[in-house]
Amino acid sequence: MKIVTSDFKEQITKLGREIDFKFFLHTNDKLITEDSKFIMTQANAHLVVEQFDDTEVDEIIGAEDIYSTSLITRGEILSTMMKELDFEISKDLRIGDVIDCQFGLKVDGDYEYVNYGKYMVYEKEYNEDTKTYSYIAYDRMMLTMQDVSQEFLSDLEGRTLANSINVICGKVGLSFNATQQELTDYPNLSKQINEGTFTNLQMTYRDVLDMICQALGLSMIMNPNDKHLLLKPLNNTPVDTFNEQFLKDTNVSFGEKYGPINSVVLSRSEDFDNIYRRDEESISENGLHEYKIKDNLIMLYDDREDYIDEIFEQLNGLEYYPCDFTSTGITYLDWLDFYNVTIGNKTYKCLMLDDEIEINQGLEENIYSEEPLETVTNYKTSSKTDKEVSFIVDKQNGSIKAKVSKGEIINEINLDESGAEINADKISLAGKTIEMTSDNISINSTNFKVDKDGNIEATSGTFKGDINTDANIIIGNNLYVGKNQSASAIDNKKIKMSENTMIDRSRMSYGPYYYDNINIESNVITFHTNGSANSTDSIPFSSNGNSTTIQNYNNYIQFQNWGIDASTNITVVSDKRLKQNIKNVNTSWIDELKVKEFEYIRTPDKKQIGLIAQDYEDKEYGKYFLNQDNDGYYSIAYGNITNALIQYCQEMKKEINSLKEEIKELKESDK
Amino acid sequence: MFVDKNSIVINNINMGQYLVQATYGYNKLWSNDSGRNLAGTQTGTLIGVFPKLVLQFRKLTKSELEIIIPILDSPNQTTTYYDPNKKQNVTMTTYTGDYEIVNKYIINGNRKNEPFSCSFIAVSKRA
Numbered sequence: 001m002k003i004v005t006s007d008f009k010e011q012i013t014k015l016g017r018e019i020d021f022k023f024f025l026h027t028n029d030k031l032i033t034e035d036s037k038f039i040m041t042q043a044n045a046h047l048v049v050e051q052f053d054d055t056e057v058d059e060i061i062g063a064e065d066i067y068s069t070s071l072i073t074r075g076e077i078l079s080t081m082m083k084e085l086d087f088e089i090s091k092d093l094r095i096g097d098v099i100d101c102q103f104g105l106k107v108d109g110d111y112e113y114v115n116y117g118k119y120m121v122y123e124k125e126y127n128e129d130t131k132t133y134s135y136i137a138y139d140r141m142m143l144t145m146q147d148v149s150q151e152f153l154s155d156l157e158g159r160t161l162a163n164s165i166n167v168i169c170g171k172v173g174l175s176f177n178a179t180q181q182e183l184t185d186y187p188n189l190s191k192q193i194n195e196g197t198f199t200n201l202q203m204t205y206r207d208v209l210d211m212i213c214q215a216l217g218l219s220m221i222m223n224p225n226d227k228h229l230l231l232k233p234l235n236n237t238p239v240d241t242f243n244e245q246f247l248k249d250t251n252v253s254f255g256e257k258y259g260p261i262n263s264v265v266l267s268r269s270e271d272f273d274n275i276y277r278r279d280e281e282s283i284s285e286n287g288l289h290e291y292k293i294k295d296n297l298i299m300l301y302d303d304r305e306d307y308i309d310e311i312f313e314q315l316n317g318l319e320y321y322p323c324d325f326t327s328t329g330i331t332y333l334d335w336l337d338f339y340n341v342t343i344g345n346k347t348y349k350c351l352m353l354d355d356e357i358e359i360n361q362g363l364e365e366n367i368y369s370e371e372p373l374e375t376v377t378n379y380k381t382s383s384k385t386d387k388e389v390s391f392i393v394d395k396q397n398g399s400i401k402a403k404v405s406k407g408e409i410i411n412e413i414n415l416d417e418s419g420a421e422i423n424a425d426k427i428s429l430a431g432k433t434i435e436m437t438s439d440n441i442s443i444n445s446t447n448f449k450v451d452k453d454g455n456i457e458a459t460s461g462t463f464k465g466d467i468n469t470d471a472n473i474i475i476g477n478n479l480y481v482g483k484n485q486s487a488s489a490i491d492n493k494k495i496k497m498s499e500n501t502m503i504d505r506s507r508m509s510y511g512p513y514y515y516d517n518i519n520i521e522s523n524v525i526t527f528h529t530n531g532s533a534n535s536t537d538s539i540p541f542s543s544n545g546n547s548t549t550i551q552n553y554n555n556y557i558q559f560q561n562w563g564i565d566a567s568t569n570i571t572v573v574s575d576k577r578l579k580q581n582i583k584n585v586n587t588s589w590i591d592e593l594k595v596k597e598f599e600y601i602r603t604p605d606k607k608q609i610g611l612i613a614q615d616y617e618d619k620e621y622g623k624y625f626l627n628q629d630n631d632g633y634y635s636i637a638y639g640n641i642t643n644a645l646i647q648y649c650q651e652m653k654k655e656i657n658s659l660k661e662e663i664k665e666l667k668e669s670d671k
Numbered sequence: 672m673f674v675d676k677n678s679i680v681i682n683n684i685n686m687g688q689y690l691v692q693a694t695y696g697y698n699k700l701w702s703n704d705s706g707r708n709l710a711g712t713q714t715g716t717l718i719g720v721f722p723k724l725v726l727q728f729r730k731l732t733k734s735e736l737e738i739i740i741p742i743l744d745s746p747n748q749t750t751t752y753y754d755p756n757k758k759q760n761v762t763m764t765t766y767t768g769d770y771e772i773v774n775k776y777i778i779n780g781n782r783k784n785e786p787f788s789c790s791f792i793a794v795s796k797r798a
Contacts, residue, residue, distance in 0.1 A: 013708070016717040064795070244709035252709060328704065328714050343709065362702025362716040 001239040002114050002332040007107045012329055012363075013245040020104035020111050021069055021359050023061040023089070025097060026118075061099075065090050067132055068360040069101070071116055073335045075353065076372070077234065077318075078293070079210045080220045081335050082141035085119040088127070088134045097121045099137065103331055103359065114332055117224020139222045143172040144206035153198035153208075161212050161298075162189040165220075168205050169229050174222075176229040186231065188216045188310045194301045199397060201297075215298045215307050217314030219336060232336055234318060238349060241340040242330065248364075252325040254341075254348050258371035259319030263290035264312040265377045266304045269393045273402075274382035275304050277312035291315050292375040300394075302386040320351040322370045329363035572639065587644040587651070589621035611636055679724065680751040681765075681791065682742050689728050689739060691786060695752070696723035700796070719796020722763065724752060726791065730783035736772070743767050743789050750791050757797075765791040 011017055067088040075081035085101060093099075098118050104111035119137035126133055152171065156164045162178040169176040183189050198208075213219055219232045262282035267274045276290075293299070299307050320338065333339060337352045353369035392401045399416035411424035443450040449457040467473070564570070576582075593616075597609050613634030616622035624644065625637045679686040679693055686693075698721050705715025731739060742748060747764050754761040768790035776782040 013712075013714060015705070015713045015715055017715075018717055018719070245712060245714070247709040249707055249709050249711075328708050360702075361718050362704030364704050 001334055001337050004114060004332045005107065005112060008105055008112050008332075009240075011107045012105055012331065017363075018106035019359065019363055020106070020113075021063050021066055022102050022104070022113075023066065023087075024100035024102070025059040025061060025093070026099065061089060061091055067130070068358070070359075071101070071103075071355075071357040073352070073355040075219070075335060077336070077351075077353075078214045078217065078219060080141055080144070080206055080213060082145075082206075083117070083119070083139040083222070083335075085116075085137040086135070087137070088130075088132050090132050092133055093121050093124065093135060095121055095124065103357075105331075115224065117222070139224070140174060140227055141206070141222050143174060144168070144209060145204050146172065148203055148205055148208065150198075150200070153201065153203075156208070157193050157195045157197055160190050160192055161215060164193060165209065165212060165229065168208060172205055174227045174229050178231075182231060186216055186218060186233075186310065188307055191215065191306060193298055194303070196397070197297050197300070211296050211298050214293050214296050214311070217311035221335060233314060234336060236317060236319075236338060238338045238340045239333070241342055241347075242327075243342045246327050246330055247341070247343070248326040248328055250326065252343075253323065254325075254350075255322035255371070257319060257321050259289050259317075260286055261289050261291045261315045261318040262286065263288055263377075264308060264315055265290055265292040265375070265382070266296070266299055266308050266311075267292050267294045267377070268300055268304075269295070272381075273392070274377055274379075275308060275384060275386060276377065276379065276382050277308050277384070279316055282317070289319075290375060290377055291318075291372060292377060300392060305385045319349065320369065321348040323348065323350050324368045325366075327365040327367055329357070329365050330367075331357055331363070331365065585624075585644070585647070587647045589619070590641075590644055590648040592619070592621075593641070610638070611641075678753055679726070681748050682745075683749075684738070684742065686726060689731060689735060691727045691729045693727070693752075694725040696725065697721075697756070697797075698723055721793045721796055722752070722754070722761075723793065724750065724765070724791040725788055727786065727788045729786055732783050736784065743770055747794065748791060754797070761797070763797070764794045766794055767791055 067090070069088075070084075070086040072084040072086065073081065074084070085099075087101075098120050100118050101116045102113040103116065104113040106112075117139060119139055120142060121135055121137045122142060123136040124133055125135075156167065159167065162183065165176045165178070168174075178189055209220055216231070217233075219234075221230050221232050222228070223230050260282060262279040263276055265274050265276045274292075278288075293311070323341070325341075333352050333355065335352055335355070339350055339352065341348045341350055350367075351369050352367070354367070356366045358364045358366070392399075394400070397416070399414070401415075402413040404411045409425050412422070413424075414421045440452040441450060442452050447459040448461070449455075593611060595609055596612055597607060598612075599605075599607060613626055613636055616626060617634070625640045627635045627637060629635070677685055677687060679690070700718040700721055702716035702718050706713070708714045728739065745767075747766055749762060750765040751760050751762040753759070770787055770789040772787050773785035774782075775785065
C-alpha cells in the first residue's frame with residue numbers, strides 16, 4: 001500500500017474534493033527514434049538501457065494538458081506483473097520517453113501526491129479530431145518482454161533460481177539481488193534449474209520469470225522508482241478497510257469466498273501425474289480448496305517434491321472474496337494487497353488483482369478480482385513424491401516417460417525417437433486380436449527365448465493345438481507324447497509315450513508299392529512302459545484292419561498274430577568275447593522232436609507246423625529251447641533247435657559217409 | 672451609473688464608465704464522477720469555481736460602441752475584477768457570451784442605442 005495520510009483517506013471520499021495529476025517527463029536525446037520499438041527489438045534494447053538516463057526531469061506536464069489518464073494494474077498470483085498507463089495529452093512525446101506520474105488530492109489547502117512510478121512510452125497515436133496524442137506506456141517490466149536466445153536459456157540451466165533472476169535482469173537492464181533474509185525466507189531461491197529444461201523452446205524473459213514465480217510461490221513486480229525487480233509474497237493481512245463511502249452505488253458485487261487454499265498440486269501432463277501437499281485439518285474444516293500448477297518446465301523433473309513444500313507454505317490459507325465494484329476512488333492500494341470492504345454488517349476480505357484508476361476531470365476506480373480457474377485432482381492416482389508416480393511428456397525432446405514404483409519394484413514405459421521400451425514386473429496383453437508385425441521379434445526371458453533368427457528355446461511348457469511345419473523339428477532332448485508323462489532326470493533323448501498313444505506311421509509310395517515307414521536313426525529302439533525290463537506290455541501295430549503286437553516277454557520280443565517279414569537276415573550276437581562256459585553238446589534228442597500241424601487260436605485261418613512245448617517240458621533237453629512267460633505260456637527258441645540240427649546233420653553226414661564206405665567195400669568184396 | 676469605474680478592467684479599459692451594473696457569479700463545475708455513493712452520501716470531484724461577470728451596459732453612443740464591440744467580439748479577454756474570496760483584484764482570461772443591441776433609430780452621431788448586457792466567463796478555474 002502506498003503511504004498516504006489519514007486526512008487523504010478521509011478527503012478522497014468527500015464532495016468537492018479537488019484533484020490533480022502530473023507527468024514528470026524524462027527525455028534523452030540519445031534515444032533512438034520512434035520508428036523502432038526499442039523494447040521489442042533485440043538489437044537496440046541493450047542500446048537503450050545503456051544510454052538511458054532518467055534522473056533528469058526535463059518537463060512537467062500538468063493537468064491542464066492532460067485530457068485523460070488510466071492507471072492499470074492487472075495480474076494473477078504467482079506471476080510477474082506489468083503496470084500500464086494509458087493517457088491522452090496535447091504534447092508530442094517519443095517512443096521510449098520515460099514519465100513519472102503522480103496523483104494529487106487537495107488536503108487542507110495543499111495537494112498531497114501519490115507516486116505511481118515510472119512508465120516507458122510504448123505506443124502513440126495522433127487524434128486528428130481533438131489534436132491530441134494518445135499513448136500507452138508500461139513500467140520497466142516491459143523490458144522482459146523480449147525473446148530469449150536458446151544460448152541464453154541453456155546458460156540458465158544449472159543456475160539457482162536467484163542467480164537466474166539476477167542474470168535475466170542484467171540482460172534486460174534491470175537489477176535484482178536476493179537479500180540474505182530473502183534467501184532464508186524463500187529457500188526455493190537456492191534450487192537449481194535442471195539441465196535440458198529449456199531445450200528447443202521459444203519464450204521471452206518474462207515467461208522464464210513467470211515460471212520462476214511459480215517455483216518460488218511468489219510474485220514479482222518492479223520497484224516503481226528504479227530498475228530493481230522485487231519479490232512479492234502474499235501477505236494475508238488486510239492493509240485497510242473501506243466502507244460504503246468508497247463505493248459507488250452501482251456495479252457492486254462479491255462472489256463466493258475462494259479458499260482457504262489447503263492443497264497445492266504440481267501437475268505434469270495435465271492430470272495424469274500429480275504430487276501434492278495438503279492441510280488435512282483445514283480440509284476437514286473448510287472442504288478441499290486446491291491450487292494447481294500445471295506443466296511448469298522448471299518443475300517437470302523428478303524433484304518436484306523439493307519445491308512443493310515451500311510453495312505450499314506460501315499459499316496455504318489464502319482466501320478472499322472475488323469482487324467487482326466501482327469505487328469513488330481509493331488510489332493508494334498496491335497489487336496483491338489484501339483489504340476489507342465493509343457493507344452494513346458484512347465484511348469481505350478482498351485481494352487486489354485487477355485495478356483501473358481513471359482520471360479525467362474526475363476520479364473513478366474499477367476494482368475486479370476473480371478466483372483462479374477451478375481444478376479437480378484425482379488424489380487416488382496422485383502421490384506425495386515423484387518416487388512413486390511419474391509421467392513426463394517432454395515435447396521439446398519428443399519423449400514420454402511413465403514410471404510407477406513401490407519399494408524395490410519399478411515399472412517404466414519409455415517412448416522416444418529410438419523406440420518404445422517397457423520395463424515392468426509383469427506385462428499383460430489382453431484383447432480379441434493381438435497383432436504383432438515387424439521384421440524381427442526377439443523374446444528373451446528365463447524360461448522362453450526367441451532370437452532374431454527365429455530360434456526358440458524353452459525350459460518347459462505345454463502347447464495345445466496342432467503344430468504344422470514345412471521344416472524340420474529338431475529335438476535335442478525328450479519328446480513326450482500324451483498326458484501324464486513323468487519326466488525322469490536320467491532319461492535322455494527319448495520319445496516317451498503314454499498308454500493308448502500310437503506312433504502313426506507315414507506312408508511312402510514307390511511306384512505301385514507303398515512302404516509304411518517308421519524311420520528311427522539310432523543304435524537302439526527301446527520300448528519301456530513302466531520301466532521294468534520284464535514287462536509284458538505290448539506295442540500294437542495295425543494296418544488295413546489287420547493288427548499284430550510286439551511285446552517284451554522276459555527280454556524276448558514277441559510278435560503276435562503275424563510273423564516277421566524281413567528282406568534281410570536277422571542275426572544273433574555270436575562273438576566269443578561275449579560268451580562263457582563254452583562246451584560240446586549232445587544233439588541226439590533231435591530224434592525225439594515231433595513236428596505237428598496246428599493253428600493258433602488268434603489266427604485260426606493260418607496253418608502252422610511246429611513243436612508243442614508241453615511235449616518237452618519234462619525233458620532235460622527242453623532247457624535249450626523252451627521259454628515260459630509270467631503268465632505260464634511257453635515259447636520255443638527255434639533258433640537253438642536249428643543250431644542243434646547243424647550238429648545233427650553233421651553227425652548224420654558222417655554216418656551216411658561211413659555207410660557209403662561200407663557199401664562200397666561190400667560191393668568190391670562181391671566182385 | 673456604475674459607481675466604481677476602476678473595479679472592472681477588460682483589456683486595459685476601465686469598463687465602469689460604460690456600466691450600469693455588474694453581476695458577479697461564482698459557478699462550480701462538478702466532474703461526471705459526482706453522485707451518491709453506496710451510503711447515499713453525495714460525493715464527487717469539484718473541477719473548480721469558474722467566475723462569471725455579467726455586465727449591464729448603459730446606452731452607448733456610436734463612438735463608445737465602437738470601443739466596446741471589438742472587446743466583446745474577441746475570443747478571449749483579459750479581465751480584472753475584485754474577488755471577495757481572494758480579497759483582492761484578480762485577473763483572469765475570459766470569453767464572452769452572445770449579446771444583442773437594440774437600436775430604435777438609424778445610427779447617427781447623436782443617438783444612443785438601448786442598454787444591453789454581456790457575460791464574461793472565466794476560461795480556467797479560479798486558482
